[in-house]
Amino acid sequence: MTESVGLPPPGLILVLGGLLLPLLRGLGPAVALLLPLLTLAAIWAIPHDLVVTLPFMGQYDLTVLAFNPPTRVFATIFAVMAFAGALFAHPIAGLDSERGRRWRVELPAAFVYAGSAICVTFAGDILSLFVFWELMAVGSTTVIWSAGTKEAGRAGYRYALVHFVGGVLLMAGILAKVFALQAAGVADPLALHHFFFGAAGFEGLSFGAGDAAAWLILLGILVNAAAPPLGSWLADAYPEASESGTVFLSAFTTKTAVYVLMLLFAGTQLLIYVGLLMAVYGIVYAILENDMRRILAYSIVNQVGFMVCGIGIGTAMALNGAAAHAFAHIVYKALLLMSAGSVLYMTGKRKCTDLGGLYHSMPITMTCGIIGALAISSFPLTSGFVTKSMINQAAADQHLALAWFTLTAASAGVFLHAGIKFPWFVFFQKDSGLRPPDPPWNMRAAMIFFAAVCILLGVPGVYGPLYSILPFPAAAGETLYAPYTVPHVINQLQLLLFSGLAFFALLPVLKRTLTITLDADWFYRRLFPGVWKHLVRPVVLAFRELFDYLFGHMPQMVKDLVYSPPQESAMFKEWGLGGAMVVITGFLFAFLVLGYIAV
């Protein structure tokens, strides 16, 4: 069924509705809770075979609404997440006026961000996908900035810078591919299926070392997937957002990247190794970290590593596992960050060294945090157990020894760095003397909702509906995957509880210190500015004196022709990130203009 005009994509309900929220004044917070539910209903009401296209530049069609195999599972969880996030961020009248003021910026931005992510999952052509992909960057940057602190301002700039660079890479790759398709006489060069580079999965195309377009597109997506060394923006920026902002941020950018990777690069072997690197990197950095929300940020990279590895494996089992795990991950990660956000909101403290002993006075926050910690660790009877194990199973089925042993080690490491470390240092460890109560009702409700989802998804029989919306559903009468076997349950418990033993046996080594661990962001936060300040700038200034001397002895007329000295030394002042961003935005704009002219 194809319609040339008709329904807008369901994500636009959130994007446009979100932008209208500040105008609704007192009604805004209530409407904010309805919009995600309306979006969810729309996602499910649209027939699976509906395709909506818009004419573009006279010659081409943009497909703004189409169901790809992983669309439903990703769009569904994005809408559910927008609801839980809005509930967590809900401003209670008269309780905290600063939070209320922040809400008017943060929530519309978060809805633009979430709605664009949903639009990406419905995009049927590469240009629509790119437009919403970039709109996500705008929304998420605004979410970070809305925290209103100096640190958030700076981290937001760095975040925007990295995402603009990622966007440029992606756009350059898209244009290269579109030009090549046009040169080959393809009538619909924007159609998404031309960009399926994966060796397996949805289409049988492959790409090699010389295919620059595929590499640029892959790099652009891996920036958003937070693959090291391109992913240090995540742990840099996410923990600087507000307690509710970080909850939104944890869900959409990396998981949209997982969705697009799954669509375009399923079965690309390189992704197995990228995923394994992410899984191990996340653990090592989280072990060393002291900021509770940065621990959880690193563990996002670790978990997305499992999904990226599954996409690299590329079998139906692996892709189902990656999609299901993205679904489960969004819920338990948001839950963990809600728990951490509640602690931050009630105590104003974010470092493990300042926290501890909160079990005395925050029982609901602690219980929900522990449920999230059990789910991320894939304990039996939680969501992680029925999703992540599909990826491990796929590695075993394909006899990928390195992948299987590393994923199994990383599964043990998850319990160590997130499953125990987060609840232990925040709620137990030592008595910090802090006795804050649990947070307001809306934050408690959001946590209880997601804690219930974490458990329900792990209950035998209840996870069936999730399995039924995966990219490769089981044929009638067949079982997609059976997680609850005696050896699987016992082996998983053995792996996790002995990982726990290692944690407590090595507790003196794990004692928190007032430190950070340098990451790739050091290059653009310290090295590049340092090189400019201590190397390039002195050389430029030295040459300026030389020029001044030479030109000072020239006749005035020649001087005017070739050299006009700057009015001030403004030309040589240090370039801030703002200047760099303007240049990069300029590049991006130039690419867009070129693209429009060419297309």
Place this chain on the structure above:
Amino acid sequence: MSLEDPQTIRKLWIGSLAVLALLVLADFWARQDPHHHAHFGIDGAFGFYTWYGFGVCAVMVLVSKFVVGLLLKRKDTFYDD
């Protein structure tokens, strides 16, 4: 009962170690099950998941702390101007 009480901590350790011992014994049960498969040989060794889980975690902690940490750890005021 307070979790800061040394008596409580002692009891928790004893209880936990008992659970771990039971889990090692449960390997006999898992190995008899028709779903039990070893895909790579060594993963079929007795109690593989117990010693592998403990071993890799110990290695990850020690490498993080004494290799990566030694090289890349800085004071958390490092980026503050």
